[in-house]
Amino acid sequence: MKIRFILAFSWFYGVSTLVRSPIYVLSYLALPLSLLFFIYLVSHGTLTDFGILGGLISVVVSNSLSLIGDFAFFKLYLRLQDLLVATEIGPMDYVAGLALGNLVYSVPGIILYVVMGMHFGVFNLAQLPVIALVLLVLLSSSTGLSITLASFLKHTRHSWGLSTFMSLLFTLLPPLYYPYVILPKPILYALYVSPSTAGSIVLQGYLGLAPLDPLAVWILAVEGIAFSALPFFALRWREK
Amino acid sequence: MIETIQLTKVYKDGTVALDNLNMTLSSKISCVIGRNGAGKTTLMRILSTQLLPTKGRALVNGYDVVKEAKRVRKIICSIPQEAGTAGMPSPLEHLVMYLTARGFSITEAIQTARKALKEIGLGKVMNKPTDELSGGMKRKVFVAMALASNAEVVFLDEPTTGLDPVSRLEVWSAIRSMDSKVVLTTHYMEEAEALCEEIAIINNGKLVDKGSPSELLEPLKGKVRVEGVGDIKIGNLRISYMSPEEAKSLVGKVTIKPVTLEDVFITKGLYIED
Incomplete structure (x- = not known):
């Protein structure tokens, strides 16, 4: 891995956007915060914990999915991939740079949700390492899947539709903002296609919001490895 | 030196972009000219290891672009024709990112990038978001990348397209000042004449003629x-x-x-x- 490049790229992609255009932070926080507001109103505060946990997962996953658009834009419109193919870095360095940049970019949202989570007693300091680990697995797997899909797109415009659809599939339908136990089993199994389902179930169980389902831990591990490794095998780096 | 041996590229839709192209480019600044669709960009992309040929071979300083792609990538810098800057990052951040991809340390990349940006006339705007720069300035960011790259061979695909006359002269001056071997494509005949010691004319993926400007004339x-x-x-x-x-x-x-x-x-x- 080319660490220097990964750091420089995360600055290029994450820090510069964060510093020069903080409005993007508001844009990715708008949906989870609005959902939290509605959940609080409708449930009279009883499901607020789910709204906060769901928002935290959603910030990481939805930003990783926004990579579909950014990756396609970089590749097809800015020719950034062509520029980088002809250097010493490999595809995984590029993927790592994008993922780290995305994480940097997501940090303000993560901090906000961590503060809210601790303030409302959803989790405590001691539980943060496990939460961070699950979020890292979700970041890595969503990034891997996004980049692989985006590398097959031939028009930037297609990425917008795909990104919206994936965001629905990964953050709104899965049990991020509500207890997974209310889902009928067949639907729950179908939603396991998204790693955020398994990630949310693991965290709901770990934080005592719902019973822990060991199957979710296995699925999260398998999907985490499989989706994270996907670009290594499937990403189109040099064109045929 | 650049050498192609029966280099052929047929795209999936059947378009023959390069057709048994045999060519050697050995001058310090060489130019490939041809009409739109002549095969210039396909040639540059194959030489830059971005695209695989269908048949034939291409060598960059003796290294095969398919079998020894990693070695080729260590010695080249390739600026794509439609390369664009990414809005928020500054010219300096663009160059540092690129130079670290070429193996520079971060400190080394910052110093080299600053020097190259000043040299090409972007010193005053090197820390501004590239969205705030003019089209010509954005293009010059990529020429600065090539200038700073310290590569043995630099490929520039239409480096001056869309530039005003003064910016074009600045880019020409930067190209002349490079220590690297430069291979560029252009539509502008006066550019080829002014810059290149060796010009290859290609059409329909084939070499039509090659020589110095005076030989061609x-x-x-x-x-x-x-x-x-x-x-x-x-x-x-x-x-x-x-x-x-x-x-x-x-x-x-x-x-x-x-x-x-x-x-x-x-x-x-x-x-x-x-």
């Missing part, structure tokens, strides 16, 4: 371009080539111009639509 030596009469028809314009003495008899009825590389292009029939 040799068949037209002692002739002038006469616009207004002749068998060559481009749009509404009729062109012919004749000696200045012959042209004198037509003064008043025609426009007489000295011949340039554009005329080499025309006399080789490259103005005819396929």
Whole structure:
């Protein structure tokens, strides 16, 4: 891995956007915060914990999915991939740079949700390492899947539709903002296609919001490895 | 040195972009010229290890672009034709990102990038978001990348497209100042003539002619371009080539111009639509 490049790229992609255009932070926080507001109103505060946990997962996953658009834009419109193919870095360095940049970019949202989570007693300091680990697995797997899909797109415009659809599939339908136990089993199994389902179930169980389902831990591990490794095998780096 | 041996590229839709291209480019600044769709960009992308050929071989300083792609990537810098800057990051951040990809340390990349940006006239805007720069300045960011890259071979695909005349001269000056071997493509004949010691003309993926500007102009030596009469028809314009003495008899009825590389292009029939 080319660490220097990964750091420089995360600055290029994450820090510069964060510093020069903080409005993007508001844009990715708008949906989870609005959902939290509605959940609080409708449930009279009883499901607020789910709204906060769901928002935290959603910030990481939805930003990783926004990579579909950014990756396609970089590749097809800015020719950034062509520029980088002809250097010493490999595809995984590029993927790592994008993922780290995305994480940097997501940090303000993560901090906000961590503060809210601790303030409302959803989790405590001691539980943060496990939460961070699950979020890292979700970041890595969503990034891997996004980049692989985006590398097959031939028009930037297609990425917008795909990104919206994936965001629905990964953050709104899965049990991020509500207890997974209310889902009928067949639907729950179908939603396991998204790693955020398994990630949310693991965290709901770990934080005592719902019973822990060991199957979710296995699925999260398998999907985490499989989706994270996907670009290594499937990403189109040099064109045929 | 760049060498292609029966280099062929056929795209999935059947388009033959390169057709058994045999060519050697050995000068310090070489130029590949041709019409849109002639195969220039495909050639540059294959030489830059961005695209795999269908058949044949291509060597960059002796390294095979397919079998030894990693070695080739260590010694080249390739600036794609439509490379664009990414809005928020500054020119300096663009260069640092690129130079670290080429193996520079971060400190080394920052120092080299600053120097190159100043040299190309972007010193005052190096920390501004690239969205705030003019089109010409954005293009110069990529030329600065090439300048800073310290690569053995630099590929520039139409580096001056869309630049104003002054910016173009600045880019020419930067290209001349590079220690690297430079291979560039261009539509501008005056650019090829001004910059390159060696020019390859390609059409339909094949080499049509190659030589220094004076060698290419040799068949037209002692002739002038006469616009207004002749068998060559481009749009509404009729062109012919004749000696200045012959042209004198037509003064008043025609426009007489000295011949340039554009005329080499025309006399080789490259103005005819396929």
